[in-house]
Amino acid sequence: MPPIVQVTNLSKTFTRRVRGSGLRGLLRSYTHPEVQTVAAVHNLNLSMEPGDSLALIGPNGAGKSTTIKMLTGIMHPSGGQATVLGLVPWHQRTELTMNIATVFGQRSQLWYHLPAGETFDLLARIYELPAAEYRVRRADLVQRFELEPLLSTAVRKLSLGQRMRCEIAASLLHRPRILFLDEPTIGLDVIAKQQIRTLIRELNQQEGVSVLLTSHDAGDIEHLCKRVIVINHGTAMFDDRVSTLRRRYLRRKVVSLRLKEEVGELGVPVTGLPGVELVKAKGFGVKLEIDTDQQPIEHVIALLMAGLPIADITIEDPPMEEIIAAMYRDQTQAPAQATLTEAV
Amino acid sequence: MQRLGAMLRFGLGYLSANFQGALEYRLSFFTQVFSMLINDIMWIVFWIAYFSRFPVVGGWGRDEVVTLWAVTAAGFGLATAVCGNLFRLAGMITRGELDFYLALPKPVLAHALISRMNLPAPGDILFGMLAYGFLVRPTSVQWLLFGVFVLTSAMIFVGFGVLTQSLSFWLGNAEGLAQQLVNALLGFSTYPTVIFNGAVKFALFTLIPAGFIAYVPVQLLREFRPALFIGLLAFAAGILALGWFVFRIGLQRYESGNLVLMRD
Structure with a gap:
């Protein structure tokens, strides 16, 4: 057809x-x-x-x-x-x-x-x-x-x-x-x-x-x-x-939390887990980036819910600009890798 | 025949939607009709008072000026009643509002023009007919010709309107310029062209064709000349065709837009 x-x-x-x-x-x-x-x-x-x-x-x-x-x-x-x-x-x-x-x-x-x-x-x-x-x-x-x-x-x-x-x-x-x-x-x-x-x-x-x-x-x-x-x-x-x-490109998720108490003394229980990056923890807000290839998102959420007094939670994809930037990185790296392989 | 029926149903659909839209705001609608009638009557009163003191201007008397006004008002009323978007076209082009019509299977220009009908405008047509009927007291042949001249004058208003508003395709925003040109056309249409000479008179039959709106019809109602009559019909059809052609060429330059828009 x-x-x-x-x-x-x-x-x-x-x-x-x-x-x-x-x-x-x-x-x-x-x-x-x-x-x-x-x-x-x-x-x-x-x-x-x-x-x-x-x-x-x-x-x-x-x-x-x-x-x-x-x-x-x-x-x-x-x-x-x-x-x-x-x-x-x-x-x-x-x-x-x-x-x-x-x-x-x-x-x-x-x-x-x-x-x-x-x-x-x-x-x-x-x-x-x-x-x-x-x-x-x-x-x-x-x-x-x-x-x-x-x-x-x-x-x-x-x-x-x-x-x-x-x-x-x-x-x-x-x-x-x-x-x-x-x-x-x-x-x-x-x-x-x-x-x-x-x-x-x-x-x-x-x-x-x-x-x-x-x-x-x-x-x-x-x-x-x-x-x-x-x-x-x-x-x-x-x-x-x-x-x-x-x-x-969409394996990374951004998790934003709003807590009922200030984060200062509480700490963030998932810090240090492989694939989890703490972007921000200040006042009542916490922001994390999770690589879902390395760490299942439901596991991270379960740990956060158990360890923190959460008032609100949002899970988002990375912004389109970041995805495009990652594509550009891939495109510029691909020819470089090809040249390297040929040289070897 | 089937196509004509479909076009008629399409036009009636818009008439119904426009009527319902207008009656959503009843007070505004009736105020507009009333103020339009007052405006028209004021002008006629002015001219009657004028002719009671100076009975003849350039060979024209009261009947000629009333006919001039009646044809212009009724022609303008007909043009804007059916083509309510006529004088909004330049802004619609600039704001990217033609997207609505381009996405639908109907001729873009006709669709854009009739999608808004100026429902108080038939007040102008009614005024023109009453003024002509009561003050000039025409014969039945003159009534018939009057009807034809209202139609040619409406065609010239639409053709000239589309032509000037389409300048937006090239100039970006020609709303102000188009408005000035239409005001000039309307203004000069309501003055006896006999009082102008030379270059001005030439302009009134070419650049701003006010002479064809009502002056030529008045001459024909006084003394019917077939060649002039055919010339008038040809001019009305020609300017309408030219407007359509220029719009069509301009459409290729249409840039759309990203404004958040609603159909009101």
Whole structure:
């Protein structure tokens, strides 16, 4: 079966006028105009098979959203080629949008002042859905996303998590074959994030909807995707299975504790264990980094819970910037190691 | 035929959503309708008072000026009632709000324009019809022509609006400039073009085509000339097509954006 998304050397550059600070800088930018070209996406290659769940991750400004916008026909590229479902997005946008859906975490497609149900009705007209088919599909999505109590409330009165459930349900009314999600869990609390992730995973597994999502939350990819592409400065630095990423780069977890008493006299019971690094222990706060290859996280947590009066605990992945830095280290070390092997 | 039906259902869907949205804030909606009517009536009162003292200006009397106002108000009302986003387009381009429309399977420009309807604006259409009907007392043929001229004037407003607002694709933020140009178009449309000469008159039929909004229709209502009538229809269709074409070219330069946005 041919890939549903095929991207070859896709690039997008923006030009920006350079200006110094203050009024003088502004005036100088008029008398001595200087233009800078910024590559948001640079020679990106990727492909996606039907039913795939692929994550594009990277820090802010990496080019994730720009890539999604080019693949959905919102933006024209500066160079390269791309086909989505065999169509060139920026030339065959109308045909393409009948078969895909795009959800932006930071941009609502629901009418702010109206109940979400009204937007659903409007979208049914935009996609020209037959009335009977629309009624069945809507009822199914309402039940699956537990939207019944929300449908008659104005969108402005919904919580962010509730709104995002409505957003995703709205995008699925026309049964898209690919769902593009740009930061779908941004700003959500842990429970809402979990709900959204479960719903997307079910869609992928039960309806066979292919999912391409961008995120800078490593949790999203661990829970949702089989494959991951890490991009930085518009270039893919890693394209492999999520399990490989986890094994190589997500084995370290950051554990933050808030204690009921000051840490000073208590001490931290796991200090000195192999794979456990104490990052900070001050006042009521303790922060540890754990290498889960060397030390099972449940063992460390059990010791901490037994030995400390814990008020709150958070377990996080290392920040995306650290993962990218580790990838850079690997890439620069790999050729050096190869040269060494050849010399031996 | 099927496509037309689908487009009609699509337009009616937006009409219904806009109407419900407007009635979410009833007091604001009715205040807007009322103040619009007062504004229009004030202008007519001014012109009636003016013509009671100076009955003829450049060969034009009260009926011509009332017709000028009626065509302009009704045409502007029609343009902004249906295309409520017309004069917000420049800002939408700059803020990256076209993403909503580009992600959906409908023509981007038409969708962006009609997704907001200015529901108090039909007040302008009603005002234009009442002023024309009661003060000019037209024949049925003149009513028919009046209807056509309201449509051509609305087409020119939309075409010119899209053309100027699309400058944002090239200039970055052309909101202010586009607003100035539309104000000039609207302002000059409500003055008898007969009082202008030379370069100004030339500009009013080219750069700021205010002459085609209501001056040409008034001339045609006074004395129907087929060539001028066809010229007016061609100009209205031409500027609309030019606006669409420039927007389409500009869309290739669209840079989107990352602002947090809601549809209001």
